[in-house]
Amino acid sequence: MNHFRQLDGIRFLAVGMVLFDHWMVGRVDGLPLGALGVTIFFVLSGFLITRILLSSKDKLSNQPQGGLGKYLKTFYIRRTLRIFPIYYITLFVLYLINEPPVRRTIGWLALYGTNIYIASHQTWMGTVDHLWSLAVEEQVYLIFPLLLFFIPRRFIPITAMLMIVGSVALRYVLYRLRLPWFIEYVSTPTCLDSFGLGALMAYGWLYRRDWLVRIFTPSIGVWLSVLVFAAVVYLNNWISIDSPRGYHNVVSEVWERLFASLIGFFLIGHAIIGFKGPMKWLLEHPISQYMGRISYGLYLFHNFVFNAFHTQPTHFTLRAWRRLSDLMPFLNSSYFFSFSFYLSLTIILATLSWYLIEKPINDLKDRYAY
Template identity: 75%
Template sequence: MTAQQTTTRPVLNHLRQLDGIRFVAVGLVLFDHWMAGRVELPLGALGVTIFFVLSGFLITRILLSSKDKLSRQPNGGLGKYLSVFYIRRTLRIFPVYYLTLIVLFLINEPPVRRTFAWLALYATNLYMAYHTSWMGTVDHLWSLAVEEQVYLFFPLLLFFVPRRWVPLTAGLMIVGAVAMRYYLYANRYPWFIGYVTMPACLDSFGLGAIMAYWWLYQRDRFTAVFSSTIWIWVSIALLVVVAVSTKLLPAIPDVTGLPGHHNVMSDVWERLVSSLIGFFLIGHAVIGFGGLMKWLLENPVSQYMGRISYGLYLYHNFVFNVYHTQPTHFTVRAWRRITDVLPFLNSSYVFSFCFYLALTIVIATLSWYLIEKPINNLKDRYTV
């Protein structure tokens, strides 16, 4: 199948099961942040990594398709290519993000007041790396900062790199990210620097880029690689091996005294293996799962939660976080008032988990219908 044949297909059609993948990814993050200490698996990190691979796939698909279309237009060029991409990304991401920051600043959320400039510049991860510290209830915004930093250079890279070199470029991103994490580990830098810095995350985006390239230009290869679910199970088994090995191997003390059991398995290889899970999971979802997995990804609840996943991720840490939420926080006070009336709800953590989840869904739903969806609809005006 030739590249010309594949680029004439409706390659940017909505891929339904990817909304279900978003639901799975955000669910892993919420479960990890609200169940910390109860389940010792890197589920939150896996959820974030799946988002990174998905972003790599989607933005590469958009950018390469846009480049192909503009090459056939007399007024096509770098200016239009960049303007369409950045306008559409801005409409999707910025409004609700900055509105959230402003509201949190006005209600005096401590880390937002203290680090507002860093947050506004999408430099949360740089603050963490520079100050070798976490940031409380805004910790999770590091991943949004990573994505925005990728958006700064990746469109230019894909525009100037010849099409045939895209897989090689993506391969270099993968190797470079793993090498950077190993360098940081070998030189005993704080482990989270290799976790939150953008270059150390590029193996996830690189795998997503390879997937998009195959989908656009080598459909037969895409189908051959992703038709079977065996590689999903193999990559999950590898993650289990990494997680077990992390616990069995001696921990390397962090120079800053940060808690956690870390060594070469967790600091270097965990993200690559998690990226492979995302790679094979997303690739098979593009083709389409059948059976129980099809139901999981396509049922109305999963589809809806996937659509509002950005809001779920953005707001959940402000609703509750095991590590950072203070006893005086409004959601904790609200839960105490409910349990004063219905004390049996304190008999199990499941009840409080469901309360925080329901509250997060309500906030994300209001955000989707009142802010995100109306603004998101404007994107249709900006196409190539």
């Protein structure tokens, strides 16, 4: 499977939005960069896994039962090698050092049920909050392989469209039921419009390349989607002033993710064709490429390094920061310095994770080629 170089740059942009949003709480309000970054990851996952699964299905179609056994075996072995090791090592370490939410909900975390816990208990989970999105990804991985294998190729576009429409409709139903906003935010069925758009893109890449090139070669789609999303965010902030539900009104709960998904759709679509000019420089810069490569570790670790809502004053990162700033008092003059400290720690952890654990295990995937 050919590698799209600029998609590593997209990963860097997406994880950068998440880190910026989570560490700038109270300093940048009303700008949902974290949600946008996660949504872009969902669209990207929808594109990549659909492209992989459909290509594998086509390749194995002449085997008995369409090669279902090898199709599933190869996909799940490769996903397991990529995702599970560092995830479970992280949980194990956090359990040993007695991270409260990990100790309290280890069963849910181990089974990738974080989002189900949040929705069913109607509460967030502290420093493991961000793992809800990884749970969504894993739950989609359980559904997509069989869905794409048994649906005839010609019905894939309509299936993707039903995912998009159904997801938006379900968010509206949950909003009308007046359930806590985060239930619709973390539930897998309400995230499927992002994956559906990614699946449409993969279908176009594999079977309607001329259609895809016509849509994504002009950059107008990227900039229009950004402008529309900005307008939606502005509208949401304006409505929230008088809305009894505040920021979490019908615009943010029902429509914001769809328009964020459209940014991901056009951004990723243009990246697989290939950006030119400044965006090409940004996405293909060695720093962007490297940060995109270690983005899984960056996302996994960042909330444990620092979380504005849940990190206690006795946490090791805050103790280390206080000692450092006591030695160099000027570091307290700007939040930029503490932000840089958290970022440096996260990059160091993600780098160690990549070279010591993820890359060596990831290289084993070559034994299980599609």
